[in-house]
Amino acid sequence: MMWDHQREETLRHALCEAGRHMCRHGLAVGSDGNVSARLDEHHILITPSGVNKGNMRPEHLLVVDLEGEVHRADGPARRPSSEMPMHLEVYRLRPDVGAVIHAHPPMAIACTLAGISLARPVLPEVIYHFGAIPTAPYASPGTPEGAAAIRELIREHDAILLDRHGSLTVGRDVAQALVRLEWVEHVAKILLAAHACGPVDELPPEAVQRLQEQRQRAQGKG
Numbered sequence: 001m002m003w004d005h006q007r008e009e010t011l012r013h014a015l016c017e018a019g020r021h022m023c024r025h026g027l028a029v030g031s032d033g034n035v036s037a038r039l040d041e042h043h044i045l046i047t048p049s050g051v052n053k054g055n056m057r058p059e060h061l062l063v064v065d066l067e068g069e070v071h072r073a074d075g076p077a078r079r080p081s082s083e084m085p086m087h088l089e090v091y092r093l094r095p096d097v098g099a100v101i102h103a104h105p106p107m108a109i110a111c112t113l114a115g116i117s118l119a120r121p122v123l124p125e126v127i128y129h130f131g132a133i134p135t136a137p138y139a140s141p142g143t144p145e146g147a148a149a150i151r152e153l154i155r156e157h158d159a160i161l162l163d164r165h166g167s168l169t170v171g172r173d174v175a176q177a178l179v180r181l182e183w184v185e186h187v188a189k190i191l192l193a194a195h196a197c198g199p200v201d202e203l204p205p206e207a208v209q210r211l212q213e214q215r216q217r218a219q220g221k222g
């Protein structure tokens with residue numbers, strides 16, 4: 001992967017746009033949430049700590065290496081996001097990932113509080129697009145505990161919930177990580193509405209298996 005000036009500029013703008021989108025759609029509030037993108041094998045761009053994602057500017061983003069050392073910080077905020085260890089863990093474990101978004105989608109967080117699992121096979125789109133959306137155990141927000149909490153699940157999943165805290169979605173690029181975040185919140189809204197009305201049944205095992213086969217074929221694995 002080549003890291004050139006043009007690529008860096010494009011990614012800086014894409015990450016700012018993702019931040020604005022998250023705030024506009026209520027998926028993060030103020031300085032909540034953080035976004036990052038891979039520049040090359042050893043470096044990423046990541047949001048600084050304490051900056052409002054609704055009006056972040058391209059120069060605010062920091063260049064850090066996969067050990068977390070800051071290489072460039074041109075904006076007023078010089079410290080990377082407190083959730084940086086979680087982002088770095090993803091880039092180290094998943095060479096296929098080009099972007100990571102951590103957000104605070106309210107309905108998805110409500111599901112973790114109410115014990116409504118997005119990992120149960122109830123919606124065909126979830127099985128087809130994600131396999132499942134599991135929930136990582138609680139970790140204190142903004143501490144290195146977050147990296148340990150997601151370590152096992154993020155190897156196999158592109159979207160996970162963080163218990164009582166938020167979401168983590170990944171993608172080949174910023175757009176894919178963002179649409180996966182939108183999916184997570186969309187699914188959470190459906191499940192909250194359904195659970196408010198009564199018991200929610202799982203799909204029959206044959207239907208689940210067929211969806212998993214379709215998913216594997218779509219990924220070129222079947």
Ligand SMILES: [Zn+2]
Nearest residue numbers: 033141165166
């Ligand atoms: Zn958070």
